Amino acid sequence: MAKLVMTEDETMLADSARGFLDSEAPVKALRDLRDAGKTHDAALWNKMADMGWAGVLVPESAGGSDMGSAAANVLAHEMGKTLVVSPFLSTAVIAATALRQVSDARTEAALAKIATGDVTYALAVDEGTKFDPNAVQMTAKSDGNGFRLSGKKQFVVDGGLADRLLVLARTDNGLSLFDIPADRAGVTRDASNMIDDRDAARITFEDVEATGDDLLGTVDQAMDVLRPALQAGQAALAAEMSGLTAGAFGMTVGYLKERKQFGMEIGRFQALQHRAAHLWCEIEVTASAILHAGRMLDHDPENAALAVSLAKARATATAQLAVQEGVQMHGGIGMTDAFDMGFYMKRARVGAEWLGDYSYHAEQVAALRGF
Amino acid sequence: MSGNQTVEAFRAELRGWLEDNCPQEMRDGGMSEDAICWGGTQWTFSSSAQKDWLERAAAKGYTVPTWPVEYGGAGLNREEEKVFHEEMARINARSPLQSFGIWMLGPALLHFGTHEQKLHYLPPIARGEIRWCQGYSEPGAGSDLASVQTKGADQGDHWLVNGQKIWTSYADKADWIFALIRTDTDAPKHKGISFLLIDMNDAGVETRPIKMISGISPFCETFFSDVKVPKHQIVGEENRGWDVAKYLLTHEREMISGGGAGLSGGGRELGAILAESAGEDGLTDATLRADAMRCEIDALAIGLTLERYKDQSEAGQGAGDASAMLKYMGTELNKQRHELLMNAGGSDALEWDGPLGNRAGDWLRTKANSIEGGTSEVMLSIVSRRVLGLPG
Structure with a gap:
């Protein structure tokens, strides 16, 4: 087991992140964003991607730096200090980790776009007031070679800004995870006016079409x-x-x-x-x-x-x-x-x-x- | 051989040695007060197995595995020490010997003692021949420990010691005492104290056990009347005993905090113990269960913190005043844990030596954890001043 000590690389990563964030994203950046009525700063996220942060968990084969969870945590910790607003967790950590569980040309391409900052993701799981993936009721009914998604999600963090959604839904014999564009027909996003001034949405899915290709991983095995x-x-x-x-x-x-x-x-x-x-x-x-x-x-x-x-x-x-x-x-x-x-x-x-x-x-x- | 091969070779050798030398009766993980030998001239072995185990372990240096070989240890490095504890735990072996000599005086002598002192005092500790006790607190010096008043008057080749200590653990069973004695009454209070070693058999030393709320008497009052202490029985420099005491208190705090955090590693899981006493349906009391979960989460995290500080100090990153933090968090947790065990036990836990053994006695004993070795409030003041830099 690796030691419970920050490595030299981790300390350097923390220092460089701190330097960047102190100039680019102090707490005042959040205040200014809020006062301007915005919940996202795309320019800041592009700079983070240029620093390699968006690809921290993307394999090198897809253009990432593949530094691992401890390094991602170091970055998240530094962002937390000054309440930095970014889709880092939903895109660079959650979506990248989900995508890399599946090895094919499609996920490879998606991971490459995450690393360059060209795509953002949000994870849609919650349906009630509490996090409980196993209680998901939203349905994905088999329809020919594909599925039809119907249901409601709430507290979809970064769900307003995201280009794509990872959606957890119930299939015939279990839960399945779908990776679909956020603007697909039948998807309605209502921005939530959050107390932390960040992006989140309630999302309604009305008979949304999904193909077998939209399935991430195996059906019923989300x-x-x-x-x-x-x-x-x-x-x-x-x-x-x-x-x-x-x-x-x-x-x-x-x-x-x-x-x-x-x-x-x-x-x-x-x-x-x-x-x-x-x-x-x-x-x-x-x-x-x-x-x-x-x-x-x-x-x-x-x-x-x-x-x-x-x-x-x-x-x-x-x-x-x-x-x-x-x-x-x-x-x-x-x-x-x-x-x-x-x-x-x-x-x-x-x-x-x-x-x-x-x-x-x-x-x-x-x-x-x-x- | 690579480092890893060396360690694994040590593991194989140790495993064989334990198989051959650790008596079966000593493989029950016994942790109670007399399950593990405390040593000393007054010790009565509870079985021949306990005696054999001590003697065999001492011959290999395994009663103090990390001490240098010349002082009675086995000279193990940190990796080997870890393997040693793992292998001992694997066969559920009792520790062959425990004592304040091992935990406290030993580390102080190794750090501050002369070579001659180490040769003279350490091997009898390692062999369990001499049992030590600690003479710090006095009736008027509790949290304000540096205000000790027991005096050592300079008589040329010796000090003449007069005064009283209190809360001296097992003083009535100890052969020697290491004590804080005021050798300069004019200096500021921290600067007139010496760390002296005193033979409990000397004329003028008297002990009186104190009966505690738990019904037992692990603590004593110790009186000194014109006790002659030769000048060579000092650790460190004259009037610089506070440095030694501070160093030792750090060890003591780490030891006491380990009592609370120990359950994260080798100790039994709190949930299992609670479920057992709650009956066949497991832990069904929702409030108790919620408290137990919180307690378990904190215990696991404190256990990881002990590990992190060890890793940090090994990596040369100082842990600063971490011992005060660990002592505070570990002891408060241990008290909570025993409150939960009492709740789970219900009326069964209210009888001395009842169906749950000594659960009430153990519960009462833990109340001292956050007092002895520096109270929780003193620990918080240390953190406040030294870590946070708050004015004081």
Whole structure:
């Protein structure tokens, strides 16, 4: 098993990502985007693709850098620190991982387009308020050599901007995953006005035609393709949330050192010191779970389920603690829109729900640990 | 041979040695207070197997596998140490010996002691002949440990020690004590302390066990009245004992935190234990189950954190004040875990030596985890000051 230490390459990747993001995508970029009424910055995503980030999980044969999940997590963590808006998770992590489970000319071409930033994807799974792939009801009825898709999806992250959709639907004897263009006849996308100011959509499928070629992987066997993609996405989302946590925590500790009340810095008060110290302890413990998840996905993916759920559960709990403490310790200023802490709190809330909330992943852990 | 081949050759040799030398009775994974030998002149072996196991392990240096061979160890490197623990766990072997000499004085002597001191004190620890206890806390020096008042008056070739220690674990069963003694009463409190080694058989040393809420007496009060301590029985420099104490406290914190995080590795899974006591239907109490899941998630993540810090320190990346964090998180988790076990046990857990054995005693014992070796609040203050740089 690889060591739980950042490698030199990973540290360099983090440093170069930080340098780029500090100039191109500080928190102010999110604010400006929101104020302009937009949820996506295509120019920024193109620059990230030029840096090779879009191809981080694309095989070299398709023009990617194939750096692995740990590296993708490093990038996600850095993006999380300044709440960077991009389709990185849905396209470069989830879709790329799903596509590379299938080896043929079509997926090779799709992966090549992901690496260059020429195509974006969104994953459409949720139908209710909670993530639960096995409960999917949307149907894909056999129709000659193809299928007819009917049903509704919600919380499709990046579903408004995506060129293509990965859609999970129920076929005759199980679940199947379809890869279709987002503008296909019968697909209606309604933008969701999200609290984190990012792209998401409710999507209705009315008798949408899909051919056998649109099927990703084997019919009725969606999980063969989807499970690795979900795990890579959950781990990267955990990493993004740990970055978000680091960002919020850094602001909070900085504030404790400069804000004065009763004639002294509020960081002198033990009540606040101990809460900040406790939060740091939680952050350290969560960091281990995230590093471990990346290592498992890269070196022992068949057995990564426990590591991934552990990382997502811990990252969720820690991020929620960090933003709540962040607002409380900032006092009234933390409640204002002019201050950035609110952006962190709202993104933490969305990240907590996406790809499985704390309860979902706790149940996975319990099942794997024999409860 | 490549590094990997060397390690695998060691594994094969060790496996054979264990097969030949670890008595069957010692392969039950026993962890209770007297299952593992503590050594010392007062120790009564619970079986001849326990005695054989200690002697055979000590002869190979396996009671202290990472110590240098000349001081009674086996000189194992980190890879070999890992293999050693894996192979011991594979046959469910009890540890042949446990003691404060191994956990605490040994590391301090290896770091601060002279070659002569190491040769003199370490091999008897490794062989289980001499049992040590720790004399740190005093009635007036708990969290504020550096305010110790037990005095060592300079008498030329020796110090004359007078005062009282408290919470000295197993002082009544120990042969020697390592203690913090104030040898300069004028210096600032951290700078007048020396780390002295004292023979418990010396005239003027007296111990008195303290009965705890768990019903047992693992702690004592220890009194010193005009005890003569020769000048060579000091570790490190005179009045610089605080450096040694701090170094040792780090070890102690890591040891105590391991108690909580241990369940992620070799320990039994919390869910399994809870399910067993909940009955045949498993863990059906929804609230208890939710608490247990959270506890399990935290335990696994803390276990990974211990691993990460070991990997980091091996890679030359300092872990900083991580021991305070690990101590805090590990002990708080262990307390939670025992609260859950009490909940799961219901009224069966309310009897001393009842159907669930000593579950209540174990539960009460864990309450000391977040007090001994520096309270949780002291740990948080350390993190606040040294890691976060908050003014204080």
